[in-house]
Amino acid sequence: MAWIKRICAKFAEKPAYEMRTGGEETDFEFAIAVPRRPETIVLDVNADCAVEVLVAQLRKSGFYVERVRGVFHEFIKLGAPLEALGRAAAELKLRKPTSIGMDLQFEWDQVSAFIRQRDGSLFSWRERFRCYKYMMKQVVNSTDLAVTLRFGENLYAWHSGESLLKLMESVGMIKKVYPLHVERKRKQLMQSWALNCFAFTSQPIDDIHSYFGTKIAVYFAFLGMYTNWLFFPAAFGIFIQLFDFGSWQLWALPVFFVFIISWAVLFFQFWKRKNCALLTRWQICYPEGLIQEQTVTISGQSSPDQLEPEISDGLTTNKPKERYRALQRDEWRGIFKRFRNDVLVIMGIICLQLPFELAYAYLYEAIGIDILRYALTALYLLIIQYYTRLGGKVSIELIKNENNQSRESKSDSLVYKVFGVYFMQTYIGVFYHVLLHRDFVSLHQVLVQRLIVSLLLDNLLDNSIPFLKYSYKKYRTFWKRKCQIEARVGNQPASRVEKEYMKPSYSASIGAEVEDGLFDDSLKLVLQFGLVMLFACAFPLAFCFAVLYNMAKIRIDALKLLTLLQRPIPRAAPTMGAWLNIFQFLIVVSICTNCGLLVFIYDEERKWRIEPGLAAILAMEHVLLLLKFGFSNFVPEEPAWVKANRFKHVQAQDMCSKDLLKNICNRGKKED
Numbered sequence: 001m002a003w004i005k006r007i008c009a010k011f012a013e014k015p016a017y018e019m020r021t022g023g024e025e026t027d028f029e030f031a032i033a034v035p036r037r038p039e040t041i042v043l044d045v046n047a048d049c050a051v052e053v054l055v056a057q058l059r060k061s062g063f064y065v066e067r068v069r070g071v072f073h074e075f076i077k078l079g080a081p082l083e084a085l086g087r088a089a090a091e092l093k094l095r096k097p098t099s100i101g102m103d104l105q106f107e108w109d110q111v112s113a114f115i116r117q118r119d120g121s122l123f124s125w126r127e128r129f130r131c132y133k134y135m136m137k138q139v140v141n142s143t144d145l146a147v148t149l150r151f152g153e154n155l156y157a158w159h160s161g162e163s164l165l166k167l168m169e170s171v172g173m174i175k176k177v178y179p180l181h182v183e184r185k186r187k188q189l190m191q192s193w194a195l196n197c198f199a200f201t202s203q204p205i206d207d208i209h210s211y212f213g214t215k216i217a218v219y220f221a222f223l224g225m226y227t228n229w230l231f232f233p234a235a236f237g238i239f240i241q242l243f244d245f246g247s248w249q250l251w252a253l254p255v256f257f258v259f260i261i262s263w264a265v266l267f268f269q270f271w272k273r274k275n276c277a278l279l280t281r282w283q284i285c286y287p288e289g290l291i292q293e294q295t296v297t298i299s300g301q302s303s304p305d306q307l308e309p310e311i312s313d314g315l316t317t318n319k320p321k322e323r324y325r326a327l328q329r330d331e332w333r334g335i336f337k338r339f340r341n342d343v344l345v346i347m348g349i350i351c352l353q354l355p356f357e358l359a360y361a362y363l364y365e366a367i368g369i370d371i372l373r374y375a376l377t378a379l380y381l382l383i384i385q386y387y388t389r390l391g392g393k394v395s396i397e398l399i400k401n402e403n404n405q406s407r408e409s410k411s412d413s414l415v416y417k418v419f420g421v422y423f424m425q426t427y428i429g430v431f432y433h434v435l436l437h438r439d440f441v442s443l444h445q446v447l448v449q450r451l452i453v454s455l456l457l458d459n460l461l462d463n464s465i466p467f468l469k470y471s472y473k474k475y476r477t478f479w480k481r482k483c484q485i486e487a488r489v490g491n492q493p494a495s496r497v498e499k500e501y502m503k504p505s506y507s508a509s510i511g512a513e514v515e516d517g518l519f520d521d522s523l524k525l526v527l528q529f530g531l532v533m534l535f536a537c538a539f540p541l542a543f544c545f546a547v548l549y550n551m552a553k554i555r556i557d558a559l560k561l562l563t564l565l566q567r568p569i570p571r572a573a574p575t576m577g578a579w580l581n582i583f584q585f586l587i588v589v590s591i592c593t594n595c596g597l598l599v600f601i602y603d604e605e606r607k608w609r610i611e612p613g614l615a616a617i618l619a620m621e622h623v624l625l626l627l628k629f630g631f632s633n634f635v636p637e638e639p640a641w642v643k644a645n646r647f648k649h650v651q652a653q654d655m656c657s658k659d660l661l662k663n664i665c666n667r668g669k670k671e672d
Contacts, residue, residue, distance in 0.1 A: 026064060027182045028077040030132050031497050033175040034168075036074050050149040050156065050173055051076075057139045057164060062087075070498040073175060077497055080132060085123055086111060088131040096127075097283045115283060119210045124282075126213050126570035129179065136177070139164045179567040180500055185211050186562055194558035200551060201227045209282055212561070213570030219518050220554070221278060222271060222576060223525065227550040229267045233260050234547045237540030253537045257594050260536050261624050264587045268580070269635035276638045279574050280645055334403035338413065341398040345417050348394070349424045353387070357425065361432040364446070377449045384425055391421040392510030411515055415578040418510055419526065426527050430535065444539050447531065451545040506561070506568035516571050521557065522579045529583060533590040537597045591624045 034051055055076060059065050062084030066077040080088075086108040089096075095103045096114045106114060116122050123131065140163050141147055147158040151173050158167055168174040189211060192204045201224045209217035236259060245252050360380050367373055395417040399410055430446055506517035528549065532542040561568065576583075 025184075026079045026081050027184070028064070028066065028079040028497075029128065029180055029182060030078040030136075030177065031180050031500065032076040032078070032165075032177050033073045033501050034076070034173055035175065036069065036072060050151040050168060053147070053149060053158075054139075054164060054168065058136075061135050061139055063135065068495050068497050070495060070501075073498065073501065075495070075497040075501065077180065078132070078136075080128075080135065082122060083108070084135065085128060085131045088134050089123065089127060092130060092134055094127060094130070117210060118206050118282070121210070124209075124213070124570075125211060126572060129570050136165055137163060176501065178501070178505070179569065180497065181562070181567045182211075183496070189558070190562055194555060194562050197555055201554065203554065205278070206281075209278075212568060214279075214282065214284065215516070215518060215571040215573040216561070216568060217282075218275065218278065218574065218576065219521065220557075221274065223550060223554060225271055225274060226267070226525075227547060227554070229263065230543055230547045230550065233263055233536075233540075234543040236260075237536075237543045240540045253598060256540060257537050257598065258624065260533065261587065261591060261594075262627065264533065264590075265628050266635065268583060268587075269637065272637040273635070273639055275575055276642050280642045284574055330403060337402045341402060341413075342417070342420075344398065345391075345395065345420055348391070349421060353421075353425055354428065356387075357428040358432065361428075370445075373445070374449055377446075388418070388421055388425060389510060392418050395421070396510070412578040414510075414515060415519075415582070419523065419582055422523060422527060423530070427530065427534065430531075443535065447535060447539045447542055448545070451528075451531065451542065451549070500566055503564065503566045506565045517565075517568060522576070526579060526582050526586070530586045530590075533586055534593045535597065536590065537594045587628060588625070591628070 032054075034054075051074065055065055055067065058076070058078065062080060064079040064081065066079075068075040068077060086106070089106045090108045094106045096106050098104050098113050099115060100113075104113075111122070114122070117124055141158050141160050144160055146160065149156045149158050149167075151168075151171075154171075156167065156171055156173075158164060165174065165177070169177075185207075189204070189207060192207065196202075203220055203224050205217055205221050205224075208220055236256060240252050240256050360376070364373060364376060367376060392414075395414055398417070399413050402410075402413060430443065508515040508517055508519035510519065528546055532546050536542065
């Protein structure tokens with residue numbers, strides 16, 4: 001552990017200074033990267049330096065500004081005091097919970113009426129992010145005349161009413177606008193989360209939510225709860241695998257099968273309860289993902305919240321009948337396009353992927369050396385990585401041709417299509433061993449190899465590649481032109497803000513314009529769940545591998561977010577979204593596949609006679625399907641205290657409505 005701490009200590013410099021306003025510390029949370037001006041440039045005295053004008057306008061807007069000179073870039077660090085954020089929030093008309101139990105539009109003059117976050121701050125990270133972007137967007141030319149700006153040897157006109165950041169981004173004066181890690185908060189998370197390996201699955205979820213936002217906090221809360229619940233089937237699987245039950249051996253696998261299906265159904269019902277409890281605890285009393293918010297692009301990085309509904313021309317008419325007909329046409333046109341694209345994806349999988357999967361399965365059976373089988377599996381998984389990325393790009397192009405009405409529908413469409421590609425690619429080879437060969441020894445080896453190789457390969461791709469990219473940028477910046485740098489600025493070390501600039505952003509490998517960086521992590525978690533659930537009766541010990549993998553994944557992902565990547569852009573997603581539907585789908589499929597595995601195990605002669613044992617397996621399948629849907633209604637999705645809290649909000653709204661009606665009536669009587 002000492003070497004990990006030494007590596008992470010390199011990412012822990014103290015900020016230049018801290019500001020305290022309104023009882024809160026004001027940190028530098030954004031940075032703007034601009035190219036350094038060559039010193040040999042002849043300046044035009046009749047024009048203003050663009051960077052100087054930008055700094056002056058940002059300070060005028062209420063920002064704290066600090067300039068840092070890097071090797072090839074200059075960085076402008078931004079921090080906003082509480083009052084500036086509050087006035088921006090009031091102009092954005094943000095709604096925040098109040099002490100009376102209602103969500104009201106924020107007003108800076110009545111700041112004491114609004115409830116603060118659990119960490120004592122007035123605004124969450126997402127709210128501060130929106131305020132920062134809004135304040136930067138408001139830096140416009142307020143004069144009636146155009147202002148001439150100088151940058152290097154070029155002159156640019158800043159017209160009246162034009163955004164200065166937009167102008168500088170369009171001409172290349174601004175390379176990047178990105179959020180910064182807050183060192184004091186990151187150090188706390190490093191100690192309490194990333195490096196706290198002895199905590200097993202325990203995580204500071206509230207601190208994660210405060211620092212990264214709702215979506216990342218919900219993901220890690222799900223991962224921690226899922227890993228905790230995995231201990232039960234893992235222990236049962238070890239018990240089934242190690243002990244000989246004698247004459248009761250035939251009942252061991254069916255009992256284990258019933259147990260894991262009940263476990264999976266109950267887990268997701270209790271997860272919905274925990275999700276509701278977390279949202280209530282974080283004062284999120286509405287589904288944020290359904291609220292369309294106006295955001296600003298961050299230097300080329302597209303934000304999913306910016307995607308607006310696509311409305312056909314027929315919907316703009318004022319005639320009700322024509323409008324309804326246009327809505328129906330638009331709806332059915334969208335359904336047809338999605339169905340057409342789904343068919344194209346399925347046909348592409350069958351025609352292109354199936355032959356490759358069958359060839360891999362055949363070679364795996366033909367090779368008798370275990371070491372070569374491991375090498376073949378590693379090569380297969382490596383090729384699959386590139387093939388699936390190609391499939392993801394095709395899915396993105398298909399989604400662009402769909403008539404999706406919102407960002408959520410586009411995101412869900414991408415998730416379903418990409419999961420279909422991964423589902424077929426991940427499980428076709430395994431089904432080959434089950435259906436054609438019924439070789440359960442080889443099936444055990446395939447599952448073990450995929451779990452082990454995927455564990456090593458995922459960690460390699462997730463953490464080594466971002467670290468190598470960051471190291472390469474450091475080498476290119478500080479060593480490739482070392483002589484020129486030493487002659488010009490001396491052998492100066494890199495600043496914190498420049499290191500943050502060189503780190504890769506937290507984005508999805510597929511569909512970055514629609515999804516965020518959690519897309520890859522959620523996809524791997526779903527595929528792992530399918531691998532252990534679909535073939536649970538054939539290999540009960542798979543749950544043990546899943547427990548070890550998830551325990552390592554919690555700390556590795558934490559280190560990745562805190563040290564190897566830029567601070568993620570906060571997303572408004574209070575639930576797991578489409579991934580939760582995929583988990584539910586895998587539970588239903590696992591009922592069918594495990595019943596088939598039990599038939600293969602007990603029907604060794606392959607006569608397919610409906611004897612009492614096989615008939616019991618078929619009956620058990622139908623009972624478990626009914627059990628799956630029955631448990632969904634048996635366990636309520638909301639805890640009692642969450643319902644009471646919501647009822648409190650309804651009561652507060654009723655009281656305010658009654659007071660408003662009384663005021664209206666009294667005003668009418670006075671006018672009469």
